[in-house]
Amino acid sequence: MIVSVRELSYEDLKNKLDPNDKILLWSCNACIALCEVGGTDNLNLLEEMLTADGYEVIGKELISIGCIYSLVQDRINNPNKKDLFNEATTIISLTCEDGAEIPKCLLKEKKVICVAKTVGVGNFTEDKGMILTSPFEWTGFEANEEGYGISEISEKLDLYPSFFDESKAPINSNEDLIQVTINGKECSVKKGTTIMQAAEDNGFKIPRLCANPDLTADANCRLCLVKVEGQKELLPACAANVTNNMKVITQDKELNHIRKTILELLLATNEHNCLTCFKGNATVSGACELQGLIREFGIQNTRFEQNKEKVPVDSTSPILNYDPNKCILCGRCVRACREIAGKDNIGFANRGAQTFVAVGANKKFNQSACVECEACIGVCPTGAITEKITHYSGEEWEGMLVYQS
Ligand code: SF4
Numbered sequence: 001m002i003v004s005v006r007e008l009s010y011e012d013l014k015n016k017l018d019p020n021d022k023i024l025l026w027s028c029n030a031c032i033a034l035c036e037v038g039g040t041d042n043l044n045l046l047e048e049m050l051t052a053d054g055y056e057v058i059g060k061e062l063i064s065i066g067c068i069y070s071l072v073q074d075r076i077n078n079p080n081k082k083d084l085f086n087e088a089t090t091i092i093s094l095t096c097e098d099g100a101e102i103p104k105c106l107l108k109e110k111k112v113i114c115v116a117k118t119v120g121v122g123n124f125t126e127d128k129g130m131i132l133t134s135p136f137e138w139t140g141f142e143a144n145e146e147g148y149g150i151s152e153i154s155e156k157l158d159l160y161p162s163f164f165d166e167s168k169a170p171i172n173s174n175e176d177l178i179q180v181t182i183n184g185k186e187c188s189v190k191k192g193t194t195i196m197q198a199a200e201d202n203g204f205k206i207p208r209l210c211a212n213p214d215l216t217a218d219a220n221c222r223l224c225l226v227k228v229e230g231q232k233e234l235l236p237a238c239a240a241n242v243t244n245n246m247k248v249i250t251q252d253k254e255l256n257h258i259r260k261t262i263l264e265l266l267l268a269t270n271e272h273n274c275l276t277c278f279k280g281n282a283t284v285s286g287a288c289e290l291q292g293l294i295r296e297f298g299i300q301n302t303r304f305e306q307n308k309e310k311v312p313v314d315s316t317s318p319i320l321n322y323d324p325n326k327c328i329l330c331g332r333c334v335r336a337c338r339e340i341a342g343k344d345n346i347g348f349a350n351r352g353a354q355t356f357v358a359v360g361a362n363k364k365f366n367q368s369a370c371v372e373c374e375a376c377i378g379v380c381p382t383g384a385i386t387e388k389i390t391h392y393s394g395e396e397w398e399g400m401l402v403y404q405s
Pocket residue numbers: 271272273274275277278279280288289290291326382383384
């Protein structure tokens with residue numbers, strides 16, 4: 001992985017901007033997101049800071065891998081994005097330095113500002129985060145398998161160890177805030193926030209499977225349904241926004257029952273034996289969101305009959321395995337391929353109980369237009385799409401059987 005550390009202070013960045021700039025924020029979602037300079041949260045934070053300082057941010061674009069030329073080119077030429085790129089005068093690039101070279105090359109007339117300095121190559125570790133193991137010579141660091149953490153690198157090279165200071169994010173004026181009551185707690189939340197985000201910001205986590213912060217909402221799994229006073233129907237918290245004086249219940253016996261039933265149906269329509277699933281093994285334990293929910297809801301078995309025929313696993317891709325038997329049709333991969341990779345290589349085929357995620361026009365991965373960007377791997381909540389490199393890498397198997405068919 002490429003290791004990059006923030007080089008510009010917020011003041012440095014503002015000094016490179018003109019008040020009339022039309023700014024497009026651009027971020028890669030791969031290495032730089034693990035270096036804590038890129039990714040959705042940082043895009044959102046920077047947008048808030050710049051907007052509060054009077055700059056015009058006309059858009060934010062997240063791309064799965066910012067250093068693949070063809071991917072960036074496809075995004076810029078995408079008919080739905082063309083106007084945005086044309087209108088922008090300035091691109092602020094939350095990518096490594098290499099990643100910033102591509103918009104510089106493809107959008108020659110625009111000002112492209114790279115926020116980070118690339119310092120070498122390293123690994124992502126669970127305990128230390130990103131570490132630098134093979135530094136560039138100019139850094140003065142020696143190659144070291146143990147690696148250097150971002151704080152150590154920043155200190156020595158006079159860089160910044162984290163993203164722009166959150167304390168500089170604007171404090172919402174009272175006009176931007178509305179009052180909602182969530183599970184009896186009175187809360188002030190920002191206008192335009194989803195019920196899910198508002199609940200989470202106030203300490204109430206709502207179960208979800210199809211929602212992901214990097215993707216648009218699709219509201220298809222129905223796990224996040226909540227009660228809203230005055231509404232006959234339950235509302236999907238991931239897609240419905242809060243309104244002033246809204247009263248929301250995120251959890252009670254009835255909602256619990258609905259969520260349990262949905263989870264049991266998902267188990268019945270798919271093959272889930274966590275002990276033999278790559279996402280259920282020790283090295284990636286906690287990675288399966290479905291398994292996490294099954295545990296949380298104390299589900300030992302399903303009342304519904306298993307009704308799906310087993311279909312072959314597609315292991316033709318060099319980077320991933322696709323096991324349709326573990327797919328819960330949440331659609332995250334489909335949206336990630338479209339929205340983050342800009343490829344539309346995977347999509348839903350058929351209808352009703354016959355629906356499945358098809359690759360290309362029902363091809364195998366190695367015959368499709370997949371650019372191996374990994375965007376779909378990162379968002380799949382189950383063991384349906386898994387990264388090949390993690391397979392068989394476990395030292396031990398986790399001993400807790402959650403569900404066996
Ligand atoms: S996808 Fe998740 S729930 Fe299904 S078998 Fe794998 S670990 Fe278990």
